Amino acid sequence: MAFSFCLFLLSAHFSPSFASKNPKRELKKIEKRLRTEKRKIEQAIEKEKSILTEIENTNKALRKKHEELKHYNKRLTNTNSEIDKLNEEILLLDKKLGDRKDILKTRLRSLYKQQHGIIADVLISARDYHDLIKKIRYISFIADHDNRLIESYNSGMEELSGKMARLEGLRKDLESSRKKIRIKTVEMKKEREKKDQLLASIKSKRGSYEKMVKELEESSKNLRELIKKIEIRKKAARYAGKGFGKQRGRLPWPVVGKVLVPFGRHNDPEYNIPTFRKGIEIKADLGTAVLAVAGGRVVYADWFKGYGLLVIVDHGDGYHTLYANLSEIFHKTGDIIKRRQAVGKAGESGVLNVPSLYFEIRHKGKPVDPLKWLRNMKN
Secondary structure, three states, X not given: OHHHHHHHHHHHHOOHHHOOOXXXXXXXXXXXXXXHHHHHHHHHHHHHHHHHXXXXXXXXXXXXXXXXXXXXXXXXXXXXXXXXXXXXXXXXXXXXXXXXXXXXXXXXXXXXXXXXXXXXXXXHOOOOHHHHHHHHHHHHHHHHHHHHHHHHHHHHHHHHHXXXXXXXXXXXXXXXXXXXXXXXXXXXXXXXXXXHHHHHHHHHHHHHHHHHHHHHHHHHHHHHHHHHHHHHHHXXXXXXXXXXXXXXXXXXXXXXXXXXXXXXXXXXXXXXXXXXXOOEEEEOOOOOEEEOOOOEEEEEEEEXXXXXXXXXXXXXXXXXXXXXXXXXXXXXXXXXXXXXXXXXXXXXXXXXXXXXEEEEEEEOOEEEOHHHOXXXXXX
């Protein structure tokens, strides 16, 4: 049963209906697709190169933005340090001006109370000329001191005003720097997003490229297999000559010998029980060359349980011949053989215990009587 199922699968697989109905048309389609896929791969490679160039340009721009950010951060640090220093100076100057302001207030209040009468009293009270000169110098000294005090205060106010203006300028500069940093940061993020998109794009393209390569390899594999099958079938057809079905009663014998066990129902010689033989046992000397009855393709060439060393030949149109109980096999699966070409050597039957060949003919998996297909021994 297992062998019959195996043969049925072989018959189905190698039957004409299993092959393409129009191999040449299919071949052209595959070749056309092959050219198309190759063009797509070339385009994908060019696009990949272009994207890699864009990524390199983006990286350069990012490095430039990074250097600019470092520059603005340095300026920001220096500006903050200068503002801190200026604030300390302003605090000291403000305290000093406050003290001067208090002194000036005291002097102004004193002068306001005394008005100019006190100066006249001082001059009139002079004892002599020398005392008068001395008092005049004293009054001039006080006036000069007051003037210097006022000038110092005014100068301090101007200095304070200048420092305040400078501070305001530094603050504006700081705000400008911060604004530029924010702008550069946004630009940098956009550049980073652009780079990420480019990276995603190149990964997608690479994935498509790999998928296309895989499909192309699969198409190439299918193409090679198709070409191989077409060539094998053409070659097998040349060797097979006339259709196997038309050679009924004219096939040569695989070995010349007596039929020990015929096809069909009969009693087993050893156990005397009814059995059905799907082929015939032909007596043959050990080592006799076993010949193919028709050209075809070897679809099985190995040991098989119950059959020993076995060769199965596909002759097309669903016909197969089987050669079993061989002592040696000359071919491997896939080989093309000619009519009357040796497939192996006869061995010994495990059932009859005599040198013989077990031979079958099957059509679409079903056994037929070989004696109706083999030519008459007398011819």
